[in-house]
Amino acid sequence: xxxxxxxxxxxxxxxxxxxxxxxxxxxxxxxxxxxxxxxxxxxxxxxxxxxxxxxxxxxxxxxxxxxxxxxxxxxxxxxxxxxxxxxxxxxxxxxxxxxxxxxxxxxxxxxxxxxxxxxxxxxxxxxxxxxxxxxxxxxxxxxxxxxxxxxxxxxxxxxxxxxxxxxxxxxxxxxxxxxxxxxxxxxxxxxxxxxxxxxxxxxxxxxxxxxxxxxxxxxxxxxxxxxxxxxxxxxxxxxxxxxxxxxxxxxxxxxxxxxxxxxxxxxxxxxxxxxxxxxxxxxxxxxxxxxxxxxxxxxxxxxxxxxxxxxxxxxxxxxxxxxxxxxxxxxxxxxxxxxxxxxxxxxxxxxxxxxxxxxxxxxxxxxxxxxxxxxxxxxxxxxxxxxxxxxxxxxxxxxxxxxxxxxxxxxxxxxxxxxxxxxxxxxxxxxxxxxxxxxxxxxxxxxxxxxxxxxxxxxxxxxxxxxxxxxxxxxxxxxxxxxxxxxx
Amino acid sequence: xxxxxxxxxxxxxxxxxxxxxxxxxxxxxxxxxxxxxxxxxxxxxxxxxxxxxxxxxxxxxxxxxxxxxxxxxxxxxxxxxxxxxxxxxxxxxxxxxxxxxxxxxxxxxxxxxxxxxxxxxxxxxxxxxxxxxxxxxxxxxxxxxxxxxxxxxxxxxxxxxxxxxxxxxxxxxxxxxxxxxxxxxxxxxxxxxxxxxxxxxxxxxxxxxxxxxxxxxxxxxxxxxxxxxxxxxxxxxxxxxxxxxxxxxxxxxxxxxxxxxxxxxxxxxxxxxxxxxxxxxxxxxxxxxxxxxxxxxxxxxxxxxxxxxxxxxxxxxxxxxxxxxxxxxxxxxxxxxxxxxxxxxxxxxxxxxxxxxxxxxxxxxxxxxxxxxxxxxxxxxxxxxxxxxxxxxxxxxxxxxxxxxxxxxxxxxxxxxxxxxxxxxxxxxxxxxxxxxxxxxxxxxxxxxxxxxxxxxxxxxxxxxxxxxxxxxx
Numbered sequence: 001x002x003x004x005x006x007x008x009x010x011x012x013x014x015x016x017x018x019x020x021x022x023x024x025x026x027x028x029x030x031x032x033x034x035x036x037x038x039x040x041x042x043x044x045x046x047x048x049x050x051x052x053x054x055x056x057x058x059x060x061x062x063x064x065x066x067x068x069x070x071x072x073x074x075x076x077x078x079x080x081x082x083x084x085x086x087x088x089x090x091x092x093x094x095x096x097x098x099x100x101x102x103x104x105x106x107x108x109x110x111x112x113x114x115x116x117x118x119x120x121x122x123x124x125x126x127x128x129x130x131x132x133x134x135x136x137x138x139x140x141x142x143x144x145x146x147x148x149x150x151x152x153x154x155x156x157x158x159x160x161x162x163x164x165x166x167x168x169x170x171x172x173x174x175x176x177x178x179x180x181x182x183x184x185x186x187x188x189x190x191x192x193x194x195x196x197x198x199x200x201x202x203x204x205x206x207x208x209x210x211x212x213x214x215x216x217x218x219x220x221x222x223x224x225x226x227x228x229x230x231x232x233x234x235x236x237x238x239x240x241x242x243x244x245x246x247x248x249x250x251x252x253x254x255x256x257x258x259x260x261x262x263x264x265x266x267x268x269x270x271x272x273x274x275x276x277x278x279x280x281x282x283x284x285x286x287x288x289x290x291x292x293x294x295x296x297x298x299x300x301x302x303x304x305x306x307x308x309x310x311x312x313x314x315x316x317x318x319x320x321x322x323x324x325x326x327x328x329x330x331x332x333x334x335x336x337x338x339x340x341x342x343x344x345x346x347x348x349x350x351x352x353x354x355x356x357x358x359x360x361x362x363x364x365x366x367x368x369x370x371x372x373x374x375x376x377x378x379x380x381x382x383x384x385x386x387x388x389x390x391x392x393x394x395x396x397x398x399x400x401x402x403x404x405x406x407x408x409x410x411x412x413x414x415x416x417x418x419x420x421x422x423x424x425x426x427x428x429x430x431x432x433x434x435x436x437x438x439x440x441x442x443x444x445x446x447x448x449x450x451x452x453x454x455x456x457x458x459x460x461x462x463x464x465x466x467x468x469x470x471x472x473x474x475x476x477x478x479x480x481x482x483x484x485x486x487x488x
Numbered sequence: 489x490x491x492x493x494x495x496x497x498x499x500x501x502x503x504x505x506x507x508x509x510x511x512x513x514x515x516x517x518x519x520x521x522x523x524x525x526x527x528x529x530x531x532x533x534x535x536x537x538x539x540x541x542x543x544x545x546x547x548x549x550x551x552x553x554x555x556x557x558x559x560x561x562x563x564x565x566x567x568x569x570x571x572x573x574x575x576x577x578x579x580x581x582x583x584x585x586x587x588x589x590x591x592x593x594x595x596x597x598x599x600x601x602x603x604x605x606x607x608x609x610x611x612x613x614x615x616x617x618x619x620x621x622x623x624x625x626x627x628x629x630x631x632x633x634x635x636x637x638x639x640x641x642x643x644x645x646x647x648x649x650x651x652x653x654x655x656x657x658x659x660x661x662x663x664x665x666x667x668x669x670x671x672x673x674x675x676x677x678x679x680x681x682x683x684x685x686x687x688x689x690x691x692x693x694x695x696x697x698x699x700x701x702x703x704x705x706x707x708x709x710x711x712x713x714x715x716x717x718x719x720x721x722x723x724x725x726x727x728x729x730x731x732x733x734x735x736x737x738x739x740x741x742x743x744x745x746x747x748x749x750x751x752x753x754x755x756x757x758x759x760x761x762x763x764x765x766x767x768x769x770x771x772x773x774x775x776x777x778x779x780x781x782x783x784x785x786x787x788x789x790x791x792x793x794x795x796x797x798x799x800x801x802x803x804x805x806x807x808x809x810x811x812x813x814x815x816x817x818x819x820x821x822x823x824x825x826x827x828x829x830x831x832x833x834x835x836x837x838x839x840x841x842x843x844x845x846x847x848x849x850x851x852x853x854x855x856x857x858x859x860x861x862x863x864x865x866x867x868x869x870x871x872x873x874x875x876x877x878x879x880x881x882x883x884x885x886x887x888x889x890x891x892x893x894x895x896x897x898x899x900x901x902x903x904x905x906x907x908x909x910x911x912x913x914x915x916x917x918x919x920x921x922x923x924x925x926x927x928x929x930x931x932x933x934x935x936x937x938x939x940x941x942x943x944x945x946x947x948x949x950x951x952x953x954x955x956x957x958x959x960x961x962x
Contacts, residue, residue: 045810047583048583048687049583051683051687052720053720054720090805090810091804092804092805093804153809280849282848282852284856287721288690
């Protein structure tokens with residue numbers, strides 16, 4: 001059967017580091033890049049006698065993430081011990097949540113712009129929403145660095161708060177999976193719950209993937225993929241693995257449930273361990289922590305819940321009369337959206353401001369490889385520039401020149417720069433003189449305009465612009481010409 | 489004056505009267521330990537120099553100013569070794585922080601002095617599971633002191649310590665206190681912080697005093713009790729002034745005697761001691777009322793499932809990776825297997841295996857979950873009894889202390905001997921052992937303890953009754 005005769009089911013377990021000030025069960029600060037084993041205490045080192053001390057901030061953040069994703073939170077949640085031995089786990093059990101997690105259900109909308117660029121034109125299920133199974137909170141393990149004959153363990157990360165987001169197996173392609181990860185990331189970054197940078201390990205994911213022939217109800221046997229360290233690795237690994245699984249099934253070799261590992265250098269998946277090697281985690285309720293009543297956390301999260309990307313898109317479309325696409329671009333990054341909204345405040349031309357941000361500002365930031373947070377030009381400055389252009393005091397092209405200069409001299413106002421560049425609107429008597437000349441020497445078009453064909457004025461305007469060396473404002477010139485030639 | 493014979497109250501008076509200074513007291517105590525402890529084995533170690541530094545700056549106006557307190561070797565005290573009487577941690581681990589109880593002791597002016605022998609990781613009831621050294625009963629050196637806080641009880645009984653802190657998971661304070669003829673209290677669960685106590689079974693462990701008198705226990709409890717930011721199971725209800733409350737009389741007190749406890753298996757001589765103690769209680773104005781604890785036959789099974797399950801997980805951190813004895817190994821799995829195989833004694837291994845089994849997939853529901861449900865039945869038994877009485881009286885141990893070596897052959901018999909003490913841990917109530925005379929075994933008088941059990945956070949009534957009894961007994 002050709003590849004298109006198979007259905008693909010992909011489910012994700014995404015681990016997200018929360019942006020809490022301190023660790024999940026102790027007061028050690030959460031910071032990255034510090035000297036190894038300097039952000040540690042008896043609790044996160046698992047010393048004899050140490051007990052966990054719950055960080056309420058982590059619960060609040062997880063409940064907030066849950067609310068943004070439409071999850072419900074049980075009235076009471078508890079903690080469980082997941083028992084297994086590994087050198088990066090100081091207690092040899094991990095505090096996690098087994099059967100009463102902080103969030104149940106929920107969903108992630110797949111944003112159009114979250115798909116890979118090359119796939120945005122051919123989205124199979126536009127507006128698709130992927131359901132979540134649950135979100136639970138757990139503690140992160142330490143970081144191991146393996147060397148030839150030894151392994152070093154840095155416990156600075158040990159005990160930091162980690163949220164695990166489990167999706168239903170509803171994704172149907174590598175591209176949808178990328179869209180899922182990007183959309184989820186966007187929501188988490190938006191809400192300030194996490195920086196969710198995959199490259200920095202702040203967002204890690206394991207992917208379950210299976211294939212089955214079209215028409216088959218029951219899901220195929222799943223393979224869990226590990227060692228996916230970037231979104232592009234997720235896409236490549238999935239495309240490889242889907243092809244591999246279809247190849248196996250085609251060849252009459254049924255898939256055996258197992259964990260495979262993505263080898264990024266070679267560009268293929270490799271077997272890691274079979275189902276039989278799976279741990280028996282011996283979960284049981286953590287006796288050192290009391291169950292938690294969630295009501296106060298739910299209430300608090302409700303109070304601080306920010307607007308979500310797709311909610312912002314809808315509002316931008318309605319409030320600023322901009323296209324869905326433009327609104328999506330602006331809302332994709334919360335900082336950019338905030339910047340835009342500041343610029344638009346008090347502006348008479350929000351749509352123009354949007355155009356300036358999308359067409360000029362983003363290009364300029366890209367060229368400089370900086371983010372909106374580091375943009376030297378302030379939103380009010382851009383707003384002033386747009387006003388300058390819209391009022392006809394400078395032309396669009398002049399505006400662009402000013403804009404480029406503003407990046408070098410962000411403290412100057414657009415008006416000051418316009419003046420320096422000699423972009424003052426030309427003396428109207430000077431323009432009048434040029435118009436006189438142009439009218440005198442272009443009898444044909446003049447006659448057409450006088451005959452009612454206003455479009456013919458464009459040629460005359462062009463002539464005036466040429467003679468004024470771009471100093472004149474085309475809008476004004478048009479008005480002046482029409483005023484004189486329009487049949488009354 | 490032999491200072492090691494003094495109670496906390498007496499030593500405080502001696503300090504106040506200027507008869508002796510804390511430095512002199514510590515030197516004298518160390519002298520006694522050097523001279524007599526080799527024959528008993530109550531101490532694993534002590535650090536006189538460190539204690540003398542504390543003693544020099546002791547603030548005698550504090551409630552326990554200058555009083556040396558012996559700590560069971562599972563209680564973390566900054567800079568002190570902590571071995572849990574295990575080869576695994578012996579000489580390889582020094583606590584870098586104070587347990588909350590130790591912090592509170594220090595704040596009250598006390599001086600942590602000495603590490604008490606115990607059963608390895610608190611697993612045992614004879615102290616014979618100490619992997620470091622044998623501890624003997626001061627009343628009969630051929631016999632065990634009880635356990636697991638055997639060193640603490642033996643040291644106090646032998647006048648080698650003024651007072652001690654032990655821990656009680658299933659009777660580990662009360663049973664050695666009974667066997668050694670001293671007072672031992674297991675506070676209500678949540679009354680005293682567990683932070684800094686190497687955990688055996690988290691939902692059962694409590695730290696408590698072992699002292700020469702009920703008044704000393706009250707005084708120590710007053711200091712160590714109270715809420716703790718580092719133990720979320722510790723409750724911050726105000727701490728009563730136990731030492732002032734104990735003097736009130738007990739007229740009208742209703743004491744329940746569980747019929748199930750006075751059945752088969754209880755040594756008749758011990759039964760006679762308890763009955764005689766009840767007569768004394770009656771003479772003090774108490775009423776004795778028979779009560780029933782119908783699920784008593786299940787407590788040992790419930791206890792050993794829950795305690796070992798929690799222990800199997802709690803002891804997982806003792807792995808030789810970050811601290812403790814690490815075996816030579818060629819990979820991580822071998823490192824765990826060899827370190828843990830060589831580091832743990834056989835009773836500890838037995839319980840880890842048992843606990844791992846009851847938590848395993850496919851067995852969890854049948855064992856652990858069922859035991860937790862049954863635990864509720866035990867709690868209901870006690871709630872029902874406490875609706876009719878203020879306190880419950882019981883034996884501590886069904887037999888006097890056994891001879892050294894006798895218990896080893898039959899661990900199951902030893903487990904069954906915990907029957908009177910483990911319910912207090914399963915239900916979280918408070919309970920203590922107070923000496924109620926002796927029984928003669930092979931011509932030697934051996935101490936017997938009367939166990940009193942009180943409602944959760946009912947330490948005031950419990951200590952008051954024990955104090956009244958102690959005074960009346962003379």
